[in-house]
Amino acid sequence: MKRKVYLTFPQKLIRDPLIYRVGHEFRVVTNIRCASVTDEIGVVGLEFEGEPEEIGRAMEYLKSRGVLVEPVVMNVIE
């Protein structure tokens, strides 16, 4: 399965190699599609490939570290 998400890294996490770690600790392939990083905030568009449960665990891990994980559709409520 493939799953596309946006990751938003607050300033204190920008220097942690979290995406690298996710690829090592979980059986998922990560593919960065776009990224924009300033001193204050980092936004990365990422595609996960792997088993659904494994992708879920990888996303939970990122959230537990303080990364905002969102499906690629942004706020759809208007």
Place this chain on the structure above:
Amino acid sequence: MGYVQGLKCRECGREYPKDPINICAFCFGPLEVVYRYEEIAKVLSRERITSRPPNMWRYLELLPLDDAPTVGKDVGYTPLVRAENLARSLGVSELYIKNDAVSYPTLSFKDRVVAVAVSKAKEFDFDTIACASTGNLANAVAACAASAGLKSYVFIPADLEQGKIMGTQVFGTNLVGIQGNYDDVNRLCTEVADKHRWAFVNINLRPFYAEGSKTFGYEIVEQLGWRLPQNVVVPMAGGSLITKLKKSFQELTKIGLVEEGRTKMFGAQATGCSPIVTAVKKGTDLFKPVKPDTIAKSLAIGNPADGFYAIQTMTDSGGWGEEVTDDEIVEAMKLLAETEGIFTETAGGVTLGVTKKLIEQGKIPRDESIVVSITGNGLKTQEALLGRLQKHPVIDSRLDSFEALLVEKQSRL
């Protein structure tokens, strides 16, 4: 027929056929409708436009339908009011209110975007329209789906105000309240959209839907006598309207209907939810998502889908962003009502409050043309004024009681 070339990714430029899709499969960028402008320039003229009925479809060639619209045929062409009293109060010379508080049929500019989305949904052969909304969009989708004879699902947060629930439910839609915060509503709707083959106006139909906002800009230009305004102030939630207004001015210039000129685009948000304005002030092109807390609920989008492009629109045009507090919003709603007789919702209070600030700061020059975008109606957000207006006197039914009241009132002047 129609003049749509296809869809194109705003980020990487990859092209797609005109299908109900909204993001680029390669880079996740948003898709945008591309037109064959050379052909449009050949067929569309000022005379042609002004000979048509006064509604948003007089600019049909610049909208993403393949055929004539089948629903929402009477939407648009709201008044552009020359606001002399308000101009005097703000100390400026040429001020206009574009008044979508009287948009037909549900009293907000969302009628425009929904008219395009639902007409397009019919072209794509969808039988069900859907959206996730906190108010104005819900009203517009429910009403338009009813008149189109289509089924509709409208998802709202469970704790929405009674007025907005009634103004949606009366149209016979399938209204679903969802427990949890906005993020939860968002997530569920994204999942529902993935699973069901429905026309989600602001998800899979978003590229088409958003084009409807351009008509607000075309009308401003036509109503100014085919002239670009020098300054436009626009309320921002997801940030789509401000980017589409800019696009509307660029298109009219490109096809030769208006002389080249510069319009400074100013974005307005409430202090309790101002991710886009904050980014502009800081000079970055990325915004930080926020948890909204403001009476301007129709603008309370903490993680705006078009935030990045809204920031670009303001900075590239020489404009700026500003914010106002809840108190300033209410004061501005009253100011507009008392000077021009226009009752706008909280979003309009945000826009006018911000306009006032930008004029005082010198960011909007007092001797240039200024258009204030009023996008919704005050009758929908009456809670905002509860306890904010003076209590009126009650008297018995004798004439001398009234005369006594008059004397008292006049002595206070």
